[in-house]
Each structure stands twice: as C-alpha cells, then as structure tokens.
Amino acid sequence: MESPLALYRRYRPETFADVIGQDHVTTPLRAALANNRVNHAYLFSGPRGCGKTTSARILARALNCEQAPISDPCGECDSCRDLARGGPGSIDVIEIDAASHGGVDDARDLREKAFFAPVRSPYKVYIIDEAHMVTTQGFNALLKLVEEPPPHLRFIFATTEPEKVIPTIRSRTHHYPFRLIPPRLLTTYLAELCEREGVSVEPAALPLIVRAGAGSARDSLSVLDQLLGGAGPEGITHDLAVGLLGYTPASLLDDVVDAFAAGDGAAVFGVVDRVIETGQDPRRFTEDLLRRLRDLVIVSAVPDAPATGLIDVSADQAERLVQQANRFGPAELSRAADLVAASLTDMRGATAPRLLLELICARVLLPGADPSESGVLARVDRLEKRASIAGGPPSAAPVREDPAPPTAQHPTTPVTEPETSAPVVEPAPAMPEPVEPAVAPAPEAEAPAAAPAPEPAAAPEPAAPPAPAGALSLVDVRRLWPDIVEATKLRRRVAWMHLTQNSQVVAVEGTVLTLGFANTGARDSFVNGGCDEILRQAAIDVAGVDWRVETIVDPGAAGGQGATPPPRQAPPAPEPPADEDRDDPPPAAATDPGASSAAREAIRSTRPAGPADDDGPSRAEADADAHPDDPDADTSGLAGAELLQRELGAQVIEEIRHS
Template identity: 75%
Template sequence: MESPLALYRRYRPETFQEVIGQEHVTEPLRVALANNRVNHAYLFSGPRGCGKTTSARILARALNCELAPVADPCGECDSCRDLARGGPGSIDVIEIDAASHGGVDDARDLREKAFFAPVRSRYKVYIIDEAHMVTTQGFNALLKLVEEPPPHLRFIFATTEPDKVIATIRSRTHHYPFRLIPPRLLSSYLSELCIQEGVSIEQAALPLLVRAGAGSARDTLSVLDQLLGGAGPEGVTYALASGLLGYTPDTLLDEVVDAFAAGDGSAVFGVVDKVIETGQDPRRFTEDLLRRLRDLVIISAVPDAPATGLIDVSEDQGERLIAQAARFGAAELSRAADIVATGLTEMRGATAPRLLLELICARVLLPGADHSTDGVLARLDRLERRAAITGSPSDAVAAPAPASAPAPAQDRPAQSRPAPREPEAPAPVAAPEPPPAAPVPPARPVEVVPETPEPQRAPEPEPAPATAGTSVLSLVDVRRLWPDIVEATKQRRRVTWIHLTQHAQVVAVDAATLTLGFSNAGARESFDNGGSPEIVRQAAIDVVGTDWKVETIVDPGASADVPPPPPPATPEPVRPVSSEPVAQRAEPDGPPAWMSDDAAPAEPEPPAAAKPDPVSVGAAREAIKGTRPAGAGADSGPDLAAADADAHPDDLDADSDELGGADLLARELGAKIIEEIPNK
C-alpha cells in the first residue's frame, strides 16, 4: 500500500477561489481572464510557500481551458485534466527551475524552442521558477523574446527576490506581489483540513502550528502533516505540538512572568534552572519570553486584543494574559521587552547562553538600579499599581511618627535618674575646632520622665472602606506590597521587623488569612509568643487596608522576602568640657552608659563666645590627669581622692588608653593644638 501524498500536494488549490490569503492577486487575474485581457508576461513575487507557482499553474490552466476566456478553469476539458492535481501534465506548459537552468546556454535553448507552436493547447506557457537565479547573461538572452514574443507564447516568472530580476525584464512584465497568509485565516484553514482528515486538534495547538509555519501555507501544512503522523487517539494536542516543535510550555512562561510581576528573584531563577534541566534551548526560551512580553504590551494598550483577534491566542490563554498585563505598567513592560530583545541579540553565537539569560532576568528584576528614563518610569508604574491596589498611595510607611509615639532611644531623656549638677566655670584648656558636619541642634531642657511599663502607641488609622475585612488581592499582589508592610512593623516593634526580614516570607493569602512561613520552628515560636502577629495585622491594615488573621507555619525553604537595611549609625553625643578632674575607674563590661536607650541627652556645648583661650599643653595634660586644674599654679592642685569622690558616676576615664595630651584632646574634644605656650 502506497503512502499518501504530502498534505501540501494533496490540498494544492486548482482554482483561484481556492487560493487563500491572496485575494489582492487572484481577483485582478480572474477579471483579466474573464475579459480576455491577459498580458504576455507576468512576474509573481513573494515569500516561499505563499502560492506563486500554484497560481502560475492555475493561470496556465485557465489560458488553455476550452471554455476560455474564463475566470477559473472548468476542470473537465483535456487541458484542465492534464494540469489538474495529480495529473500527467501538459506538453505545452513547461516548468523550468532556474536554480539549475539559469545560464546563458539554457536561455538560448529556450529561445530556440519557444518559436514552435503548441502541440494541443492554445498557448505555450513557460513557468520559470526561482527566476532570480537566472544570470544576467541569461536574462539578456531572453530579453528580446520576452519583449516581443510570438502570439502563442506566455511567460510567468516566479521569484522570492524580485529585486534580483534585471530591470529590463521587470519592466516588460505585470508584477503581482504575493504576501504571507494572515495567522487567523491560516488557523481556520488548518481546522478545516483536520476535519477533512478526520483528526481532532486542540485549539491551543493551532497558534503553535501557525507560528511554526511563519505565514507560509506550504510550511504550515508540512508541520501539520508531521503532527498528524505522530498524533495518537486523542489527536493533535498542545503537549504534542509544543514538545515536537520545541516551544516553551505556557506554564513556564506564566510562572516567569508572574515572578517578574512580584519581583520574586527566587522564582525567576528557578524557572531558568527548569529550562536548563529539561534540556530546552535558552535562546528559544528567551525568544518565547520576548513574544509573551510583546503580547502583554499590546494587551496593556488594547485590553480586548485577544477577543478582537489582535493577538491570536486561545480563549483561556487570553484571560491569563489579561490578568498578567494588569500586574505590570506600560512602561515596565516596555522596558522588560527592550531588555529581553537586546539580550536575545547578544545570545546569538554566545558560548554561555544560560549566563546571558540569567543576566537578562537580573536586569528585568532591578528597575531600581536602572537610572535611565525607562527605569524611572518602571518605578513609577509600580507606585501607581500599588496605589490602585490599596486605594491610596502607601506612603504612610515613610511618614514621620506621630507626636504621641515614643522618641528614638538616643533622643529620650533619662528616666528615674537625678538631673546632672551644674558644672563650675571650666578652666581654659584648648580651643576646640568646630566639626565639619552639620551644627549641633540647640539643647533642650532636661526633664525627668517617670518610667512607664509600655510606651503609648500612636492612634491607628481606620482601614480603607473598600477592602476592610476582606481581601481581593492575589499572592503576587501581596508579595509586591510586602516590603511596605514589613517596614510598617518597624515603626511599631523592632523585634517583629527583625523576625520578618530574617526568617519569614508570605506563603499564602486568602480573603481572611495571611500565612507566613518561617525557616525554623524556633523563629516561629518566638514570633507567635511575642505578640508579633498582632503587629503584622495592624501594619497590614495601615498599608493595605485589609484586616487579615495572621497565621504562621514552618517552611524550611522559606527565606526573607525583604533584606534588612543596615542600622543607622548612632551619632556620638557632644560632651561639655568640665574643669573637674576625671575619675580614674575601670571600664565597664558592657557598652558605656551614655549609649543605652535611657541615657540622658547630651549636654549643650558652650557658646562660641565662652570658649576658652589656648593654654599650655603641659597645663592641659595635668588638668586632664587630675593633678591640677588648667591654668592653676603648681601648688594649687586639688586632692585626687576628693576629686574621685566628687566625680559624676557616669564620667569615663578620659585617658584610659594613655594616648597623651594632643591625641587625647583630639579624640575626646575634637580640639586642635594651635600654639603651645610654655609655663613660666
């Protein structure tokens, strides 16, 4: 039993009405045939597989039909049967492949035979395929014949590159440019062929076939023929088409696009790893990702693009694309598509395509590091989407703390501690040089604040009425807003903020519950027992406007979604210069008392008018060591024991490191020795 012919041969059109996607060519030809206004030479040009040679054969059949002049061949006469699909052919219709017969000798042979009259038909028709392969000498040999042929002779040139046909030949022909077949029309044609073949095909597989055929009817039918040969009882499925044609499955593309929308780098690079582990080509994945981003850009501009046919996708996939496009902004999508397009160009001929693919993904994930216009617009898109999700811009996190909130530790006055005694008039030691940083703010009056069991909490804002009590946010939306929620917990309790930035991430969300996954059981227990779930609930109300019940689970694969920022440097308070001797005592085991949360505020620096004049270095050294006050005589030094008894309990040993006078003054006072005056 013989195998059937290929699909593109079994379904080759026999009339102009059967030719699809070329109405701009077939209709004028049908009118010319019906009116008997046929030219002696034609030039059919266009991409491969779009119907040039087929249309040339139909034109030859119509010219030699016994019913001519007629728009379409009858299919009943001897000439029509000879030139029909599967027919023996006609001796008066000669097809020449110019790729192998394009020399000057072949042109001379054609010219000699062309003057003989047709054997059985009205016209002798020469169909010269791949006409751009004819040499210049061959065209010159045919030029006179094409310009002034005998009445029984007709020429039809078919080529994919009409510019390579010399101008003198083109000027003597009627030029008909063929085009690629539109995808929507080609999809309908494939569905009809599958019905005629008795094989079912999934609608999701049709776009893959059309894409593989690239608008060429012959190439598309060849791909369909291959899939029909390998189809099982269920017919041509999407899995069969994507696997056989090598395209990236939609599930992977959906996963990576959702990860880009949520800024989830772990999920993005996980998809890249899947691509490599499954043996897929990174270049093909990048090309498919670019095509997906292109679809999202169009949907972002035209939301009903899938329904109107602007994008040729199945109905369910169109809904997914609309949902994905809503998670991005137009500028962010355009920037991502530009990055992927540039990376795809760089991947051609690259020896490490996976490395380039990972770099492309890293650039897409980091619009904050892109200082170009596209990067700024991408960040604005994120802010606008966040405002659209929450109902109002989530700038409450960056707002200053209310007046009733507790002040930072370094600014709170001392609690349950005696007020420092007023220092005596300091003796002149050295002229401290003002620091180059910003000036010290004016001193505030010191007041004793009674110790309270818990600082008063700022009044909580009311949740947004549109979403209070319920959540319409997806997991991707919550992960996008999670950094703001974590930052809001920092304003309420720092321990909760540390737990969230180091051990937790969002693993699930529904209308009433927000589930956090912790990397270990100890971190989860500490979080729950410390009352942190309530802190997170209040922060979510402030930022999102949704009242969630916060639940926790142990997720060994969990990692912090938000890296903790480095703690701000605590400025060292400015201490006044005192004439009293510094008590000699051992350094405490812990940090100095003035660095604790309940330390007293820094005492004000003396005004500039009261700064002492420079004195001798020797007097300054002795004053610091406690042997005598600066500027005093040799016999006027105070008693060391009395000085120790009278020293303030928080005073530190100024020279515990035995640095010496000049270094010690620079370290403790920021002073600079201007001039040393010897003692007299």
C-alpha cells in the same frame, strides 16, 4: 500499500477561489481572465510557500481551458484534467527551474523552442520558477522574446526576490506581489484540514503550528503533516506540539514572568536552571520570552487584545496574559522587552549561552542599576503603581503610616492644656489635697493632644478598590511572606514580633488577607496596636497589593519562628498582712503573650528589677536593630503610666505610694 502524498500536495488549490489570503491577487486575475484581457507576461513575487507557483498553474489552466475566457478552470476538459492535482501534465505548459536552468545557453534554447505553436492548447505557457536565479546574460537573451512574444506565447515568472530581476524584464510584465497568510485565516484553514483528515486537534496547538509555519501555507501544512504522523489516539495535543516543535513550555514562561513581577530573583534563576537541566536551547527560551513580553506589552496597552485578535492565543492563555500584564507597568514591560531583544543578537554563536541568559535576567530584575532613561522610567512606573494602589479613591482620607491605638471612649471634657495632666498621673508630694474625681480622666485627653488617633469605628471606611485581575494566590503570598514581614520590621518592631511569633497566613481571597493568631490576646493586641495597617503598607511596598487584613483565632497558628510558648501559671501568692507594705498584683498584660512588648515593658517598669521574663524576646533584643523611626524602638524616656496609656489605653486614676 503506498503512503499518501504530503498534505501540501494533496490539498494544493486548483482554482483561484481555493487560494487563501491572496484576494488582492486572485480577484484582479479572475477579472482579467473573464474579460479576456490577459497580459503576455506576469511576475509573481512574495515569500516562499504563499501560492506563487500554484497561482501560475491555475492561470495556465484557465488560459488553456476549452471554456475560456473563464475566471476559473472548469476541471472537466482534457487540458484541465492534465494540469489537475496528480495529473500527467501538459506538453504546452512548461515549468522551468531557473536555479538549474538560468544560464544564457538555457535562455537561447528556450527562445528557439518558444516560436513553435502549441500542440493541443490555445497557448504555450512558460512558468519560470525562482526567476531571480536567472543570470543577467540569460535575461538579456530573453528580453526581446518577452518584449514582443508571438501571439500563442505567455510568460509567468515566480520569484522570492523581485529586485534581482533586471528592470528591463520587470517593466514588461504585470507584477503581482503575494503576501504572507494572516494567522487567524491560516488557523481556520488548518482546523478544516484536520476535520477532513479525521484527526482531533487541541485549540492551543494550532497557534504553535501557525507560528512554526511563519505565515507560509506550504510550511504550515508540512508542520501539520509531521504532527499528524506523530499523533496518538488523542490527536494533536499542545504538549505534542511543544515537544516536537521545540518550543518552551508555557509553564516555564509563566513562572519566569511571575517571578519578574514579584522581583523574586531566586525563582527567576531557578527557571533558568530548569531550562538548562531539561536540555532546552537557551536561545529558543530567550526568543519565546521575548514573544511573551511582546504579548504582555500589547495586552497592557489594549486589555481586550486577545478578544479582538491582536494576539492569537487560546482562551486560558489569554486570561493568564491579562493577569500578568496587570502586575507590570508599561515602562517595565518595554524595558524588559528591549533588554531581551538586544541580547538575542549577542547569543548567536555564544560559547556560554546560560551565562548570557542569566545576565539578561539580572538586568531585568534590577531597574535601579540601569542609569538609562528606560531604567528611570521603569522605577517611576513602579512607584506610580504603588502610589495608585496605596492612595485609593481620591475622596479617601489619607492613611497614617503608624496610627496610634484607639483609647477608651468616655464622654469627657477635653483639656486645653496638656501639661496640667502630668500631676494627675504622677501626683507631687507637696499637693495638700487629693485629686478631684472630675479631673481624673485628664490622661485620656493627653494622648489625642500628643498624637491624635484616627477613629475607624466612627468614620465609614472608604470603598476598597476592586481586586486586580492578577491577584496573588496563597502560594505566591507564602513565597513573598518573609519579605513582607521583614518590611514591617522597618516600620514597627511590635508588628514584626507579632507576625514572626504569634500568627500565620490562613487564606488569601482577592484583596482580603486572613491571619490566624495563637490566642485572643495576641489578636487583640495586633489589631488594637494598629499593626494591621503596618502590614498593609508593607504589602504595598513589597508585593504591590492592597490587602484588607482580617484576623481570626487559630490555636494551631505559629509564626515564622514557631509558636509562642504558653504562659507559665504563677503559684498563688499568700495574702500579705494588712499592715505590711505590698505591691499590687501585676496586670493581665504582664503575662499575656498576646500583649505587645512595649506594654509588657510598661508593666515591668512598675516592678522591682529582676530576672527577665521568658514569654518573649527581651527589650534589649527587640531594640537591637530597630529602625530610628520605629515608635516602639525606644521607650526608656516614657513613664510606666504613659506606656500603659499608649499601648493598652489604660488610665491611671490614682497611684498610692507606701513609705
């Protein structure tokens, strides 16, 4: 049993109506045939595989059809059947390959035979393919014949390089330039052929076939023929097309683009290693990466580009492109595409393609190391994106970077002179009278006077911005979590200690981040101390997302350095005699692991010096590398009552000293 013909031969058009993507050529030719105004010489030019030779054969069939003048051959007469697909051919239609018959001797031989009348048809038609291969002497030999042919003679020149045809020949022909076939039209055509062949094809595989064909119908059919031969019972799948055509898997491109967006160098170079280890061509990977960046640039400028057909991708791929484009700025994408495009030329014939690919990735990751205008614009793009995320709606009140913890709310009369509150907290020995109860709440007014605290409970919160289309998943957040936690360390040391010792990420849904804390005290201390706002600002700086932080109690939660050990239960102290000097029992914050380090320090400042507590890092360890702007970095200048006031919202009514 003989194998079937190639697809491009089985489905070669037989009429002008079957030619796709060349309406600008076929429409005037059909009109000329119908009106019997056909010229004696034509020049068909255009890329390979776009229908030049096929259209020349259709024109010859229409000229010699028994029903001529007619716009399309009838397909029923002897001439039409001879020139049909699989037909024996006609003696009056001569095809010449100029690549092997382009010399002056071949031109003289053609000139001698051209004057003989056709045998069976009205016209003798010469189709000269690859006409640009005819030598100058050969064209000069044909010039007189092409200029003044006998009435029965017609010439059709087909070439991919019309500029190489001498001007004297071109001026005596009607020139019709053919074009590449549009991708959407070619995709529809290939899908119809698959239905005729009875083979299923995944929609995601068709754009790959069209891309491999590069707009040529013949080349696209050749690629489709290869995939049909290798298809299994499930038909032509996306994985089959990627493997046979040598394209980079979409998962690798998604990973490297996501890593670029997050600034994750480890993930970027991990993808490069996977490219090399799986035996893929680094140049092909770079070319596919450039195409992906091109798609992202278009999606960034036109968000509905996949729907309008500006880019030809499947539905699921279009959704991923929109999400990825939202994580970049236009300047960042343009700079990355320029770098990759410029490096493609350098990778030609390179002896170390992996090294060049890694250098490309390093330059994309570090816009700060690029002193050019594109590097500056990329950095400005990042800053503007973060500012737009952090700023929120224009009517929203500005958010303090380190808000003070809220104090207990009591209806008290504000004190206009904060310095008068110092004797209340620390009574002077010379005062003859005890402090009046009406003046006792004075320390409450001291904190707002020194550092006014916002009142989130009283003022309505501004509306949160809608979740971006490229919101981070839980896996992405956990990958970026160490960097986010480290960023909180530069803002506030206590927030960093809570995140590393008492909490862990539980869930991420849109712009809501849920943290689990080991106990209620740790959670309350985190929230009351304003650490959630510190975490929010750090997330904007590192990941470019504006989270609303929610906290829950999760007994199994443990930070990046392990869970906090449970507090030791001290044995009950014996009741001291009434006439002995004794110290007041330590507050609950002294042993609560959830209390902030500064609060515990305030408690310890009222007790005698002794061995360090083991419920967390010592003060020296906590302040070893603290940032100068950290309000919790140095508390040595504050009295114990002031620390209690700032950290716990406590109030010292009266302090009793014993001699």
